[in-house]
Amino acid sequence: MARIFRCNSIISSFAIVHFRPEERNKVYRQMGDLLMSGGRLGVFSAQGEVASSFETRAEVLRNLDSAGFADIQIQDVSDIYRIVTAETL
Numbered sequence: 001m002a003r004i005f006r007c008n009s010i011i012s013s014f015a016i017v018h019f020r021p022e023e024r025n026k027v028y029r030q031m032g033d034l035l036m037s038g039g040r041l042g043v044f045s046a047q048g049e050v051a052s053s054f055e056t057r058a059e060v061l062r063n064l065d066s067a068g069f070a071d072i073q074i075q076d077v078s079d080i081y082r083i084v085t086a087e088t089l
Contacts, residue, residue, distance in 0.1 A: 024063050
């Protein structure tokens with residue numbers, strides 16, 4: 001049986017946009033499965049409100065919450081970029 005490596009942090013930079021919107025929750029869930037309890041996720045992306053292929057603030061919150069993340073923080077930087085952090089329970 002394969003041993004699953006768990007890590008304390010994952011950083012994603014402009015990766016989520018390459019998945020179809022209906023797949024993004026599953027991607028976040030799989031990231032959460034790889035994180036230790038209390039592990040941190042960091043996502044750097046563009047704002048979906050500016051570039052339609054990216055997630056909106058509401059979509060980020062919904063996807064991360066339903067994937068089991070907590071302490072979700074969203075910071076919009078400049079006029080297009082977004083940094084998101086979240087923690088596993």
